[in-house]
Amino acid sequence: MIFPKNEFNKISCKEAFVNKQCLIDMFDKIEKDKINIHQMMLLHNGSKVFSVNAEGFHQKKENVYSVSKSFTSVAIGILIDRKLLKLDDYVLFYFADELKRYKKEYEKLKVRHLLTMTVGQKQDRFIGLTPQHNPIEIFFNTEMVDEPGEKFLYSNYASYMLSAIVTKLTNKTLNDFLKEELYDVIGLENIFWPEFKGYTLGATGLRLNVSDMAKFGLLLLNDGKWEDKQIVSKAYLDEASSVQVDTSKEEKALNRYGYGFQFWINKFGDYKADGLYNQVIIINKKYNIVFAMTAYDDRNLTELFLDYVLKGFEKGWKVTSKSLRDSLKTFKNNSIAIIQEEEIKRKD
Numbered sequence: 001m002i003f004p005k006n007e008f009n010k011i012s013c014k015e016a017f018v019n020k021q022c023l024i025d026m027f028d029k030i031e032k033d034k035i036n037i038h039q040m041m042l043l044h045n046g047s048k049v050f051s052v053n054a055e056g057f058h059q060k061k062e063n064v065y066s067v068s069k070s071f072t073s074v075a076i077g078i079l080i081d082r083k084l085l086k087l088d089d090y091v092l093f094y095f096a097d098e099l100k101r102y103k104k105e106y107e108k109l110k111v112r113h114l115l116t117m118t119v120g121q122k123q124d125r126f127i128g129l130t131p132q133h134n135p136i137e138i139f140f141n142t143e144m145v146d147e148p149g150e151k152f153l154y155s156n157y158a159s160y161m162l163s164a165i166v167t168k169l170t171n172k173t174l175n176d177f178l179k180e181e182l183y184d185v186i187g188l189e190n191i192f193w194p195e196f197k198g199y200t201l202g203a204t205g206l207r208l209n210v211s212d213m214a215k216f217g218l219l220l221l222n223d224g225k226w227e228d229k230q231i232v233s234k235a236y237l238d239e240a241s242s243v244q245v246d247t248s249k250e251e252k253a254l255n256r257y258g259y260g261f262q263f264w265i266n267k268f269g270d271y272k273a274d275g276l277y278n279q280v281i282i283i284n285k286k287y288n289i290v291f292a293m294t295a296y297d298d299r300n301l302t303e304l305f306l307d308y309v310l311k312g313f314e315k316g317w318k319v320t321s322k323s324l325r326d327s328l329k330t331f332k333n334n335s336i337a338i339i340q341e342e343e344i345k346r347k348d
Helices: 020-033 067-081 104-108 111-115 135-140 156-170 174-186 210-221 234-240 302-315 324-345
Strands: 037-044 047-053 271-275 279-284 289-295
Touching (some): 020 324, 047 210, 047 324, 067 156, 067 174, 067 210, 067 271, 067 279, 111 156, 174 210, 210 271, 210 289, 279 302, 289 302
Antiparallel strands (some): 037 289, 279 289
């Protein structure tokens, strides 16, 4: 595995033993369907097979939405590794002294229930919070309709509470803690993550570019180890990246293959960090690849990885006279009109 110092080492499709035509076909698909991708990068064994960006998005830090949750998970893993926290610790323990009241059902809520989004609440009230609210009070007084651990309900609030626990244990915001323990080690710079009421959001809002995402993905691919430093244990990541709760009844088909600790499980195996509008980091251990992408598109773009990237590695290298470089150039040229249209329509 090759770890970047500043820039990623570059390799050819032949060196990666990936079918170049499959990658060219992917860019033809992106062009044909006018898919709005901002940044994309493919790594093999830590080396870059290709990277591409839309016009104006070179190394641009973007809101990666719920990819943020996977960073929160790694912070929790680090604390568990250091025996400062356990999966079966009761969440109420960390907040009881600041609560005026709470629903008795929360006495059963554990850290693992936050990680797996099996809190048991009727709804995720996180989006409706305003500066006038006390988020801790509201969380512990939200109606609970299921026993903790019984039912999956996607919850931004659960991730926010994990962030708050990190702060309770370290006296640092989640973002500051990760700067020392993660960002500085793997080479992420100028990382911004908004706060609410003294706690990093945890669930969303983290600003990254595709290179930042690929580095994080490389750490995950290498079982939490960066060069000679074990940042988070393989044992924790093995649990975090395996099915911890059934999600087969989720509305979106791509979300029906299980959920780990703030990671989604792929239908084709392994796992991913996934955010709104197709912010994605896909880990594939069979071929030692990381696929990272930022976008603004409602379609299921994970299929691009399955249908073209993964298929390319399955087929292996074959000689072709066509140039991937031409496809990357065409992508950037075509992106100009798509980005202009996004700027007109985008609401957030």
